[in-house]
Amino acid sequence: MGERNKWLVDTEWLEAHLDSPDVVVVDGSWHMPAEERDPEAEYNAEHIPGSVFFDLDGIADLTTDLPHMLPTSEAFAKAVEQLGISNGKTIIIYDVAGIRTAPRIWWTFRIMGVEDVYILDGGLPKWKAEGRPVTDETTIITKGKFAARFDRGAVCNHAEMLRAIDIPDVEVVDARSNGRWRGTDPEPRPGLSSGRMPGSKNVPFVGLIDESGCLKDTEVMRQQFLDAGVDLSKRIITSCGSGVTAAVLTLALDTIGVKSLGLYDGSWTEWASREDSIIERD
Structure with a gap:
């Protein structure tokens, strides 16, 4: 992956692997409520081709008033299967700020037992600044098969x-x-x-x-x-x-x-x- 950091991939690597069947790209953007921004709407308007949106507030423990607490391993597995994610895939996460919320999604996948999960260094801003492709096309998803191993x-x-x-x-x-x-x-x-x-x-x-x-x-x-x-x-x-x-x-x-x-x-x-x-x- 990246030479500078074992958990980072660069934009050049990701663009070269966008069409790989073993790579899943995930938009892990999230905003503070006071910012009055909708990360899913922003994803729908513009995202890296083939990427899927990870809803930090939705893939969470919905039984507590605390924001985006970790879900159970069973709930997490069901949610990411709907994103087309299976065990054995290489997962690349980015966000619209560069590196702000993507590490939380990276950490969550790590907690749930995924080893091959990485962060796009510089996120969407660097990707766009380099003239790399974005789209508003809906990603076609084939349901995955995922089993979580929770690291308590x-x-x-x-x-x-x-x-x-x-x-x-x-x-x-x-x-x-x-x-x-x-x-x-x-x-x-x-x-x-x-x-x-x-x-x-x-x-x-x-x-x-x-x-x-x-x-x-x-x-x-x-x-x-x-x-x-x-x-x-x-x-x-x-x-x-x-x-x-x-x-x-x-x-x-x-x-x-x-x-x-x-x-x-x-x-x-x-x-x-x-x-x-x-x-x-x-």
């Missing part, structure tokens, strides 16, 4: 986070902006307090992406975590606003060689809404 150990819930903040060998790293993490800027979700989990470190995900929408080089990212005081030898749990951009940190940490990784699925939306959570602010 890589997903953290609220009870585990309450314990984790008191464990010296665990680092919690937050992908939100520094102002939200410090508690000086408001959260985008109405009624939700800003602030941080005790002892957490802050590495805003936007700082890991370069001007072209691509993931930064490995050593640059490593230094950013070190500069934030993150001990890369510890188990690291990533968090963000609702479990989406935390996956950008997970992608970066995996890239630089951190082996023990977890992601807090409910992230700050859950933490700040629970009375038994501890919130620190500047």
Whole structure:
């Protein structure tokens, strides 16, 4: 795949493999509610030829009020089969921002046991900037056959986070902006307090992406975590606003060689809404 990162493919590689029967291209775009954008409508208007749309809010646990929490493995399998995805396929995920929400979809497939899943470096903006093809044609889908193998150990819930903040060998790293993490800027979700989990470190995900929408080089990212005081030898749990951009940190940490990784699925939306959570602010 890519020489720079084992989880990335470049635009040239993808265009050369668009017609491969073993490759499935997935649009994993999603937007914050306040942005008032419809990612599926945008996909219908313009997408990479042959790609399918992954509905982050729809392929989720619909029994909770928390946004886009992981679905059960059975529900996930049924949903991705409808997208034409089968075990053994190579899955390439992109989003309309470059690298923002695609890592969450990448992480979800990884959690469900898929090994050959990758992210298009630079996403749709880089693809279009290079004059590569887009279309509004409906993708013809043949139902797939998918069996999930759920990796429970890589997903953290609220009870585990309450314990984790008191464990010296665990680092919690937050992908939100520094102002939200410090508690000086408001959260985008109405009624939700800003602030941080005790002892957490802050590495805003936007700082890991370069001007072209691509993931930064490995050593640059490593230094950013070190500069934030993150001990890369510890188990690291990533968090963000609702479990989406935390996956950008997970992608970066995996890239630089951190082996023990977890992601807090409910992230700050859950933490700040629970009375038994501890919130620190500047």
